[in-house]
Amino acid sequence: MANAAAAAVGGGFKPWSPAEVEHAFARFEAADPEPKGELDYVDPYTLLVAVVLSAQATDIGVNRATRALFAAAPTPEAMVALGEEGVAQHIRTLGLYRGKAKNVVELSRRLITEHGGTVPADRAALEALPGVGRKTANVVLNIAFQLPTIAVDTHLFRVANRTGLAPGRTPLEVELGLEREIPDRFKLHAHHWLILHGRYVCKALKPDCPRCLISDLCRWPQKSPA
Template identity: 80%
Template sequence: MPQKTKAPVPASARKPARAAAAGVDAAQAKAGKAPASPAQAKPSKGVSRKAAAPLPATGRAKAAALAAPPKPAPRRRAVANAEAAAYGRTLAAWSHAEIVEAFTRFEAADPEPKGELEHSDPFTLLVAVVLSAQATDAGVNKATRGLFAAASTPAAMAALGEEGIARHIRTLGLFKGKAKNVAELSRLLLARHGGQVPHDREALEALPGVGRKTANVVLNIAFGEPTIAVDTHLFRVANRTGLAPGATPLAVEEGLEARIPDRFKLHAHHWLILHGRYICKARQPECRRCLIADLCRWPEKII
């Protein structure tokens, strides 16, 4: 009995199969799945094993570089601050009367402004401010509640050590470096200052993780000095409004020191920081709620 032979499949019948395969690839791409690559399939008879071999190390590095996602755009706050500094150079300076009027309004609205970092003494304040770099006050407070319960003095903090501190502040950015700084500054406070936070700018800035802004915050809040700590919010407000334009935080600080009347200086940086944090925000400033909108020189304000 003769054997049956399969008839060859005509080309017209093969086209739908190819189309279906293409449709699967398209569906996979739409769903976020990559279609199978030739390297994942077994090499066909006509393809040499060399062609299917994995890429050498240099080739893999190049492929990874090509496939890597693009670098993220700069943070909006940084962009807003840069724009504010650029505007500041072109704005007319405030008169003395306008400066007095602005701070009189701030004082009437909030006579005793407070910083938002939780602390109980100069040491816990110092640690909280060191931890606040590139972090929100709310995030720092959440981390320091457990940290200060475990160690609230330089001696206890030094005994807790770098790893112990790190366990409490893992939720903060750059927590390993911050833990190292807090452990070392605690040790130095014991070795150089009898376990006390020094009431001296130079001595404060000699401690790990303590820069000019941190020293100004500690001198102001812990010791009642009329210093002005320029953070990212204050920098933006001073430049946007024209109150004290400057290309750097130090330039803004010096401008404010020279222009703000002495009777307002103790609370000046709190008023301006809180104003920048909640009203003159980087992304969407709330000009309609602004106490000093009529004095502000910023050309893009929306009233």
Template identity: 65%
Template sequence: MPVAKAKKAAPTRTRRSSRLSAAEIESMFARLKALNPSPKTELEYTTPYELLVAVTLSAQATDVGVNKATRKLFPVANTPQAIAALGVEGLKPYIATIGLFNTKAANVVAMARQLLEQHAGEVPRDRAALEALPGVGRKTANVVMNTAFGEPTMAVDTHIFRVANRTGLAPGKTVRAVEDGLLKVIPPQYLHDAHHWLILHGRYVCKARKPDCPHCVLRDLCRFKEKTAGEPDRLSE
């Protein structure tokens, strides 16, 4: 009587985690660094104070729109003394093309006066003092600390929130949860520039309505289930 052959066991498939592994995160930032070794903010500034004003004005506005306004404003007033001297009504015409300009004008002038009264006109380097300024929240403080003073902070805007969740880098339901997650998983050697890499990736590749997945160098790592169709770039293979 012939002996029945044993059936080969079906190969087991390892379920892919919804989060990137440490090795994948290392690869992710190595690729982003290779594409853009020295990323910079797209806001135009020359001093920490100009950056602080520009970031304050950028809330619910584009960097392009803010730059158009500050190119006219900063040659006239780019110090707390000069902004305070302009006053709210004097500042408004320079930033009238930016959304919420009435509120922003009041905040920027009040911020200038507080810097003069409490910080001798200098932008403070610590978070508590920055967040105590009118119009300055955690995200603005993080941008200034990172970009002006080189601190390894993570400012999470809509672009970074989207990228962190889509890719599986640091999923979270709130901005603060994503910020804490990013600070935990990003390798220290990439942390200083990570904010810029992620925001630029979200702005130009991992766009909200139609991400450009075919030209994304992170495509093979990314956990986003609704990738747009097309041939992947060789760099992402």
């Protein structure tokens, strides 16, 4: 559906003007000035682990699993001591839990040996850790270090394509498109606004267009009237 929307926008729908983009994000800001992610964490390390575990899992499911995991292993040193089997026992309700357990223990070990046990505020260094891709790195940089990165998950990818805001065939294309389109003053919170919008309003199967803050700006031809 996202690719179809991208093709439709590229095939004749009018791109968003800078004024329209400004209006859209001003509305998001007015409705939710300080949007927050929905993963539970206490510091950059636990945030990193939670985001790694969130691949192909819901935030609710991750939060259930990490409650006991972080109580048992709140630091890289404690996570390494817990070991793969110990981590696996805490996260077995999550998909791909054995692979995730291996990644969490190994990234913890790498944080200790390569970064003094702290999470680096650098995308390349983060992406070099096991289980960490660009999206995960962007989430950590944004939330933990207040950098204006844009993490493109499935919800944000859908919204960017469906609305015509920043159509693209890959998450990276969408990310770079949003970076070009979104005014700097909105970039810190932009990915949270768009992810939450996709999760609760511009849903994949039953988008709630009448409740949409940007319905009048949206280019999606199938939207229902407000």
